[in-house]
Amino acid sequence: MNWHQSEKRPTxxxxxxxxxxxxxxxxxxxxxxxPFMAPAQDKTSVARAPWNVxxxxxxxxxxxxxxxxxNLPPLKPDPxxxxxxxxxxxEFGHLLFFDTRLSSNGKIACATxxxxxxxxxxxxxxxxxxxxxxxxAPTVIGAAYNRWFFWxxxxxxxxxxxxxxxxxxxxxxxxxxxxVHVLRRSADYRKRYQSIFGPLPARxxxxxxxxxxxxxxxxxxxxxxKLLPAPAKFDRYVKALIDKRKPAPDDRLTLDESQGLKVxxxxxxxxxxxxxxGPLLSNQSFHNIGVPFPGKGGDEKGRIAGIKALLGDEFxxxxxxxxARPQDCKQLKFLRDKGPDLVGAFxxxxxxxxxxxxxxxxxxxxxxxxxxxxxxxxxxxxxxxxSELEPFVITDTEFVQLEAFLHTLDGPINAxxxxxxxxxxxxxxxx
Amino acid sequence: xxxxxxxxxxxxxxxLLPGLPRASAQQESQAQTSQFQAMQWxxxxxxxxxxxxxxGLFTIRIVSDPSALKIQRLEAIIVxxxxxxxxxxxxxxxxxxxxARDVERRMQxxxxxxRNLGLGKYRVEGLRFTMHGSWLLEFEVTSQSQTDKTLLxxxxx
Numbered sequence: 001m002n003w004h005q006s007e008k009r010p011t012x013x014x015x016x017x018x019x020x021x022x023x024x025x026x027x028x029x030x031x032x033x034x035p036f037m038a039p040a041q042d043k044t045s046v047a048r049a050p051w052n053v054x055x056x057x058x059x060x061x062x063x064x065x066x067x068x069x070x071n072l073p074p075l076k077p078d079p080x081x082x083x084x085x086x087x088x089x090x091e092f093g094h095l096l097f098f099d100t101r102l103s104s105n106g107k108i109a110c111a112t113x114x115x116x117x118x119x120x121x122x123x124x125x126x127x128x129x130x131x132x133x134x135x136x137a138p139t140v141i142g143a144a145y146n147r148w149f150f151w152x153x154x155x156x157x158x159x160x161x162x163x164x165x166x167x168x169x170x171x172x173x174x175x176x177x178x179x180v181h182v183l184r185r186s187a188d189y190r191k192r193y194q195s196i197f198g199p200l201p202a203r204x205x206x207x208x209x210x211x212x213x214x215x216x217x218x219x220x221x222x223x224x225x226k227l228l229p230a231p232a233k234f235d236r237y238v239k240a241l242i243d244k245r246k247p248a249p250d251d252r253l254t255l256d257e258s259q260g261l262k263v264x265x266x267x268x269x270x271x272x273x274x275x276x277x278g279p280l281l282s283n284q285s286f287h288n289i290g291v292p293f294p295g296k297g298g299d300e301k302g303r304i305a306g307i308k309a310l311l312g313d314e315f316x317x318x319x320x321x322x323x324a325r326p327q328d329c330k331q332l333k334f335l336r337d338k339g340p341d342l343v344g345a346f347x348x349x350x351x352x353x354x355x356x357x358x359x360x361x362x363x364x365x366x367x368x369x370x371x372x373x374x375x376x377x378x379x380x381x382x383x384x385x386x387s388e389l390e391p392f393v394i395t396d397t398e399f400v401q402l403e404a405f406l407h408t409l410d411g412p413i414n415a416x417x418x419x420x421x422x423x424x425x426x427x428x429x430x431x
Numbered sequence: 432x433x434x435x436x437x438x439x440x441x442x443x444x445x446x447l448l449p450g451l452p453r454a455s456a457q458q459e460s461q462a463q464t465s466q467f468q469a470m471q472w473x474x475x476x477x478x479x480x481x482x483x484x485x486x487g488l489f490t491i492r493i494v495s496d497p498s499a500l501k502i503q504r505l506e507a508i509i510v511x512x513x514x515x516x517x518x519x520x521x522x523x524x525x526x527x528x529x530x531a532r533d534v535e536r537r538m539q540x541x542x543x544x545x546r547n548l549g550l551g552k553y554r555v556e557g558l559r560f561t562m563h564g565s566w567l568l569e570f571e572v573t574s575q576s577q578t579d580k581t582l583l584x585x586x587x588x
Contacts, residue, residue, distance in 0.1 A: 277561075330556075336538070336539055
């Protein structure tokens with residue numbers, strides 16, 4: 001048992017209840033209505049219910065429900081990828097995801113930076129492919145729910161993200177023509193490709209080669225769509241509260257975790273929920289939080305540069321390689337591409353699977369979660385434009401408790417077991 | 432203390448007097464609940480009063496159900512624009528800018544009027560709220576060479 005578990009949990013203040021009772025009686029005697037009386041009593045009764053072991057009020061319960069994984073809707077088909085839910089494409093994508101032949105030096109696969117054992121991250125400050133990139137590798141789990149890809153959101157689909165990584169000189173450094181050669185050389189790949197997408201293009205068919213390259217990325221995306229988040233301790237705890245039953249002993253939050261959650265939910269103190277909301281704990285938006293960076297910040301422009309790249313991308317939702325109809329691309333249609341708030345702004349990442357996904361932030365500049373919470377607590381000035389952060393008003397204890405809560409968001413992965421490891425034959429390299 | 436006691440007794444007696452106009456219990460309860468909710472929001476988001484902008488040439492209100500709005504979805508609303516004299520504005524050119532009320536944050540989409548529905552009603556599409564709380568929708572309305580700004584507040588629960 002941890003030291004804090006033996007501590008007495010805070011109980012509602014009796015004096016406050018007495019004051020409320022006396023006021024109520026006085027008001028009834030005088031025949032005057034007190035506007036807040038009925039809801040206040042209701043609020044108290046929820047907080048005192050036997051199943052509500054940590055005394056959450058209605059508002060906190062509502063917010064917790066919003067973060068609960070049960071609120072995650074079933075994954076909708078990706079309109080840009082008609083092969084997204086084809087099981088044959090997912091199987092093929094699984095092979096491609098772990099295949100180092102899809103790199104110029106034959107050593108880099110998608111799984112090099114998205115290792116299943118590390119919750120599909122790499123544990124490194126910056127992702128290392130053929131060269132050293134300038135970005136930290138985020139998790140792929142639940143990424144199918146994302147609206148934007150890469151830290152600056154310069155891609156709007158999983159497949160267009162995958163093909164950018166394959167061609168990037170710092171990642172796979174693999175030209176599309178070479179990718180198609182890999183398909184041609186392998187009898188298994190050829191057969192799989194042709195059964196899903198049709199015949200491979202001729203060697204001089206440039207348009208066909210690009211389309212085949214896109215199909216490879218769509219197969220990888222079909223595999224990645226199978227990697228979904230499963231309930232963590234926090235979710236099991238909230239589910240118990242929703243069902244109005246006491247959480248099982250293993251699911252009950254410790255005092256540190258529950259107090260950390262309180263800070264997380266608070267609009268006055270932690271304010272974490274402003275950007276980390278919804279069941280993936282990300283508002284899928286871009287914010288400048290003053291993350292430090294070395295040098296002059298040439299590639300630290302963030303969202304403002306990401307939007308420019310996205311709108312000019314031939315592989316975006318409206319492009320000819322996308323399977324979407326124009327009316328499916330509303331996100332692109334209503335994009336705001338100007339404004340100082342977009343300068344130096346990077347995507348709010350999911351807070352699930354944090355314990356193995358460090359170092360943190362888009363440039364991996366924070367080694368531990370403590371460094372992250374400390375950054376929020378001090379909220380330094382931004383190197384580019386203006387940071388949105390205001391300093392946390394929390395005590396040293398709450399600072400530690402907040403981190404304890406974040407660990408309750410680490411859960412298993414909801415995916416077929418075979419997809420959580422490298423495919424057997426021909427993929428001896430460990431990930 | 433004596434004064435407070437006397438006032439309480441007087442109030443109690445006044446409430447017993449017949450013939451005085453009194454709201455029904457249901458109305459009173461509804462008013463109390465909405466007042467409570469408003470207070471709750473203000474307590475949570477200690478805002479300054481809604482800023483006054485424009486010259487009051489136009490009024491605007493949401494016709495669609497604002498409680499149906501959710502965070503992290505691309506939303507659309509229907510608004511009704513009228514002149515100060517109550518006449519609907521059917522030829523408005525409208526620019527929309529949206530920001531959170533209590534934190535310095537602009538909406539990262541660019542919402543705009545996508546359809547003129549007639550009788551002063553317009554469909555606004557492209558709203559994507561990224562957090563709960565109060566959001567301000569600033570409309571710059573131009574009609575018959577007159578331009579004015581007006582604000583709408585939306586609460587995302």
